[in-house]
Amino acid sequence: MMKWLNERLNIDALMASMFEHPVPKRSNFLDYLGFATLFVFISQAVTGILLATKYIPSADGAWASVKNIDSTVIGHCVRSLHSWGANFMIVIVVLHLLRVFYEGAYKKPRELTWVAGAILLLGTIGLSFTGYLLPWDQTGYWATVVGTALTSYMPGIGVYIQDMMRDGSVVTGATLTRFYSVHMLILPAIILLAFGLHFFFVLRQGMSATDELTEAKHRGEDIEKQSLPFWPNVAWRMILTVAVVAIALWVLAGVFPKGLGDAADPLNKAHFIPQPAWYFFGVYQMLKYFHGSMDIVGMVVLPLVFVVVILALPWLDRNPSRLKRKRPVALSVAALIVLGLVFLTYQGMESVPKPLPSGIVAHPSFAANIEPIFQSKCISCHGPGSVYVLDNYKDVTSKNIVPGKPDSSKLILKLEGKIQPQMPLGQTPLKNDQIQTIRNWIIDGAKNN
Numbered sequence: 001m002m003k004w005l006n007e008r009l010n011i012d013a014l015m016a017s018m019f020e021h022p023v024p025k026r027s028n029f030l031d032y033l034g035f036a037t038l039f040v041f042i043s044q045a046v047t048g049i050l051l052a053t054k055y056i057p058s059a060d061g062a063w064a065s066v067k068n069i070d071s072t073v074i075g076h077c078v079r080s081l082h083s084w085g086a087n088f089m090i091v092i093v094v095l096h097l098l099r100v101f102y103e104g105a106y107k108k109p110r111e112l113t114w115v116a117g118a119i120l121l122l123g124t125i126g127l128s129f130t131g132y133l134l135p136w137d138q139t140g141y142w143a144t145v146v147g148t149a150l151t152s153y154m155p156g157i158g159v160y161i162q163d164m165m166r167d168g169s170v171v172t173g174a175t176l177t178r179f180y181s182v183h184m185l186i187l188p189a190i191i192l193l194a195f196g197l198h199f200f201f202v203l204r205q206g207m208s209a210t211d212e213l214t215e216a217k218h219r220g221e222d223i224e225k226q227s228l229p230f231w232p233n234v235a236w237r238m239i240l241t242v243a244v245v246a247i248a249l250w251v252l253a254g255v256f257p258k259g260l261g262d263a264a265d266p267l268n269k270a271h272f273i274p275q276p277a278w279y280f281f282g283v284y285q286m287l288k289y290f291h292g293s294m295d296i297v298g299m300v301v302l303p304l305v306f307v308v309v310i311l312a313l314p315w316l317d318r319n320p321s322r323l324k325r326k327r328p329v330a331l332s333v334a335a336l337i338v339l340g341l342v343f344l345t346y347q348g349m350e351s352v353p354k355p356l357p358s359g360i361v362a363h364p365s366f367a368a369n370i371e372p373i374f375q376s377k378c379i380s381c382h383g384p385g386s387v388y389v390l391d392n393y394k395d396v397t398s399k400n401i402v403p404g405k406p407d408s409s410k411l412i413l414k415l416e417g418k419i420q421p422q423m424p425l426g427q428t429p430l431k432n433d434q435i436q437t438i439r440n441w442i443i444d445g446a447k448n449n
């Protein structure tokens with residue numbers, strides 16, 4: 001059988017090109033993250049196809065069909081695996097990219113390998129973004145409303161791009177159809193193509209780490225001692241890496257199964273506060289630093305710069321050296337960007353509204369006890385630009401509060417319903433311990449502590 005195939009396809013030569021090159025001894029699991037990405041991608045494809053057999057991509061049916069999937073143990077497992085897999089994919093792709101960057105492996109002759117990899121990264125981000133909407137729950141719906149709205153800040157064509165993504169001016173069932181097809185067909189096709197090229201280039205050129213060996217060989221050194229044969233030594237290490245990743249994925253999906261929020265409500269009667277997936281927290285936080293006419297910088301300029309830099313990196317960084325000490329500028333700029341993103345992500349996580357504190361707080365602090373109540377219950381109507389702003393301390397205290405005297409503060413009277421209409425308008429009143437906490441804060445002098 002092998003012989004038959006070999007006579008026709010020359011498998012031996014193919015196998016040799018794949019398996020018969022030596023790899024430096026110091027190669028470690030970081031070098032195999034690309035392979036781990038492939039594993040996670042295959043897992044996503046399998047779980048995704050399984051989910052597609054049950055999922056209904058329509059505004060009326062999506063949420064219920066996901067709930068239905070969750071109603072069986074196997075269904076719920078598959079969905080948890082798919083959702084955790086998305087997180088794994090982002091993390092591993094980014095780590096792989098950082099490793100390649102650190103080693104300067106994008107330089108000549110591997111520019112095209114890098115470009116194909118950059119397309120894989122962008123495709124992965126696209127998959128996460130489109131996949132987020134599919135369960136049609138509040139989180140996904142509102143993250144998509146905000147995410148697609150960002151493009152509308154582009155001058156001139158922005159609104160058209162937004163409407164093209166949404167298939168209309170608002171996020172509806174038509175948007176869901178569009179996202180589903182991009183998620184299921186277009187992006188996977190692009191990713192498979194880019195992956196094929198990426199893999200082909202890697203096979204043709206060998207791993208960048210093997211270059212030293214080739215050079216040593218040219219100098220006539222005996223490379224036997226510095227290297228390991230790919231088969232079976234390195235291959236086993238790769239399989240071990242994948243096994244670790246697989247077990248981590250299965251354990252996390254088993255222990256923390258993916259939940260399902262309330263069904264999407266385009267009128268947002270519950271005043272749901274939009275919140276992106278954690279890997280977009282950094283971007284979300286960064287947007288808060290650009291106000292007024294500067295907002296275009298955060299919404300359009302920086303994201304475009306990011307895409308261009310990632311795609312064109314091999315030509316932007318013209319320093320031919322791969323030695324770390326000869327690349328101080330590239331490495332420090334990259335380190336700054338990574339630290340900045342980690343910091344912004346952390347800040348973004350901190351600023352996500354926390355669940356309401358319960359129980360009466362005797363001496364509340366504004367930031368820890370009072371603001372979260374306003375953030376979750378009031379800001380949808382009393383947000384920036386409204387007559388009475390409840391998202392910052394100054395506006396809250398500028399009127400309606402008499403420090404030391406809750407009974408003469410309109411804010412309390414409104415919360416208790418002594419002045420109609422009672423606040424929060426159209427919702428159940430605050431709990432007594434929340435109101436009492438706000439009272440205590442006013443009794444203490446309504447300080448910005």
Ligand code: HEC
Binds near residue numbers: 420
């Ligand atoms: C659904 C929208 C909505 C929500 C949610 C809401 N408000 Fe209001 N609020 C209004 C409107 C509209 C008015 C003006 C109507 C009025 O006072 O008669 C108002 C007025 C007020 C006023 C009086 C302002 C003034 O200067 O007269 C206070 C105080 C107030 N709200 C506090 C709150 C607080 C505190 C919360 C959260 C616990 C809250 N509101 C939630 C819509 C809302």
